[in-house]
Amino acid sequence: MKTESKSVFNQTPFSGDLVLVEGLEVPAVIGIFDWEQDIQQPLVVDVAVVWDNRIPAASGSIDDALDYDRLSRAIQDWIQEKPYGLIEEVAEVLADRILHEFKVAAVQLKVAKPTAVKAARSVAVQITRYTEGAN
Numbered sequence: 001m002k003t004e005s006k007s008v009f010n011q012t013p014f015s016g017d018l019v020l021v022e023g024l025e026v027p028a029v030i031g032i033f034d035w036e037q038d039i040q041q042p043l044v045v046d047v048a049v050v051w052d053n054r055i056p057a058a059s060g061s062i063d064d065a066l067d068y069d070r071l072s073r074a075i076q077d078w079i080q081e082k083p084y085g086l087i088e089e090v091a092e093v094l095a096d097r098i099l100h101e102f103k104v105a106a107v108q109l110k111v112a113k114p115t116a117v118k119a120a121r122s123v124a125v126q127i128t129r130y131t132e133g134a135n
């Protein structure tokens with residue numbers, strides 16, 4: 001029987017503020033088998049990005065915030081721009097691009113492939129990556 005599990009956000013190693021996107025479902029060409037390259041399967045992404053939220057809280061300006069709309073759209077675009085094999089590849093691409101394009105110090109993300117193993121509610125990889133010199 002499939003059971004609920006805790007969100008990735010209860011387990012981040014980061015001590016400060018975060019911006020979070022949880023359960024972002026993106027259709028993808030993903031998988032190591034030939035047949036998987038001919039279909040789309042959902043990936044579900046959870047992301048936690050280190051960001052000082054005191055600054056946008058004080059200014060009220062989206063320019064000071066890590067815009068979760070922009071982050072979500074970027075993740076969707078990066079997943080859909082090409083076919084992938086392993087979900088590990090997707091996770092590394094997303095982490096690298098988030099660090100560089102959003103200029104953040106650290107990111108933790110989980111990429112799940114809920115339809116991959118019939119008996120499991122989901123399978124996933126989770127990684128934590130830092131901008132060089134930031135940790």
Ligand SMILES: Nc1nc2c(c(=O)[nH]1)N=C([C@H](O)[C@@H](O)CO)CN2
Binds near residue numbers: 032036085086113116
């Ligand atoms: N660690 C991983 N294991 C497996 C992956 C993966 O991406 N990472 N992928 C597959 C297949 O694509 C599978 O999902 C097809 O059902 C198997 N194991």
